[in-house]
Amino acid sequence: MNPQILSLEGVSQIYTSRGANGWRRVDVRAVDGVDLDIREGETLAIVGESGSGKSTLAKMLLMLNHPTMGQVTYRGSTLKTLGQEERSRYRRQVQAVFQDPASSLNPRMTVEETLGHVANRHNIVAKAEVRSFLAAQLAAVGLDPPEHYLGRYPHQLSGGQQQRIAIARAIMLKPKIIIADEPLSSLDVSVQSQILQLLSDLRRTTNVGFVIISHDLGAMQSIADRTAVMYKGRVVEIGEAIYRSPIHPYTRLLLDARLLPNPRGTRIRSPAPRSVAPAASLATEGGCRFLQRCPHAIEVCAAVDPQLRPMGVGATHVACHRAEELSAAPTPM
Known part of the structure; x- marks a missing residue:
């Protein structure tokens, strides 16, 4: 079993809003007392219907939200106690791939400018080597020959190509974990299978772990080592065999x-x-x-x-x- 790298202990996220009458405060528990561990190099799928708390959980892992209660720890250190330098290091180690790749890419920047900004910002390679480095990153995510894509803008790319660019941007920092929030939902079914295969290949070649937020259990069955099922803010089942023995x-x-796959077959298990x-x-x-x-x-x-x-x-x-x-x-x- 791979060692634990990231964990949530009794984590809750409570949002407060006004009631229908406009004066009464209403507490909404988007995430409610979740305990979860994420192991190095594994693919953990978090599934459930809309409103179950999956994306809120992802935001806490990415430090976009701070839990109302409980704590998130990375390699034994609580995230809320990290200093500025440690936070910066954590954000390099835990990257994100978002649901809509088009909205996560600057429409006024070419692929080379988008990825080059990350490379220069983090001093990954010398400036003279940036272009060849970016070309290698594009080739690694299946955009080959890379010279055909470096000068393109996001609107000149298909949805699958945009998602590959987003994955390249995340993987170029050599993270330990990538949090992918519904990375397949905006893609055609044929492209979804290609992206799933890409994630599997990257995991095998780089040992990067994935936390994939999804509502598509069929897709997650083909890639996940473990699957956590969420309902109304709680994890109700988690394991390796939930598809065979729920x-x-x-x-x-x-x-x-x-x-x-067989439309003539029964859907009731x-x-x-x-x-x-x-x-x-x-x-x-x-x-x-x-x-x-x-x-x-x-x-x-x-x-x-x-x-x-x-x-x-x-x-x-x-x-x-x-x-x-x-x-x-x-x-x-």
């Missing part, structure tokens, strides 16, 4: 919703009751946040919020009161 009802729901369990009507503050949608809810689910716990040595961690029962039940494909 346990949490929400994970099963997400997998049921995937589009299958496991049968579920048509109606939600009666225990959902007993919901109280502090109970399971998936209660209202869970067909397996029982009375304890309405009163106690389940915590992540391991299901066997080195196996999946699940936040569900009935995890043992659900893991024992067969999950037909």
Whole structure:
């Protein structure tokens, strides 16, 4: 097992806004008490529907947001205690690739100017060697021959080419981790597979780790070492085998919703009751946040919020009161 490099301990992000009447303050827990470790050289996927807290989590890892509670640590050092020089070093070690590559590139700068600014800003190579260095970076991300791309502006590139430029900009600093927030969502399906293959190749050649935020479980299954499933600010399941043996009802729901390659095949992986369990009507503050949608809810689910716990040595961690029962039940494909 690779050593832990980045971790979140009891991390919460609470936003305060005005209520519908305009005077009452409302607290929204975008991320709520998340414990998560990220290992060196691994690909960790964070999946869930919109509003589950995935992007907020990514912002905290990138130091764009500071957690309301809890702490983020990098190699044992808490991020909020880092000095200016250490923060600068951290930002080089933890890079970002954003959802919309076009919006992350300056439309008035050519590819050479965009990447050259990073190279000069961080003194990566001597000025006389910058152009050849940039050409090598473009070739590394599949833009070959690089001379065809150095003089182009972002609008002269396809979406896949723009994303490759964004990846080249991140990888040229030789980071330990790249946080990629929905890097495939704006791309065609054929281009998505190419970008996934590029990420796999870069990981193999440079040992860079990836944290990929996505709602596409099908794409993440092909690349992730571990997958964390988030729901309403909490990680409800995390592990290596959630695609083969999902346990949490929400994970099963997400997998049921995937589009299958065979359009004639059934999309339902496991049968579920048509109606939600009666225990959902007993919901109280502090109970399971998936209660209202869970067909397996029982009375304890309405009163106690389940915590992540391991299901066997080195196996999946699940936040569900009935995890043992659900893991024992067969999950037909």
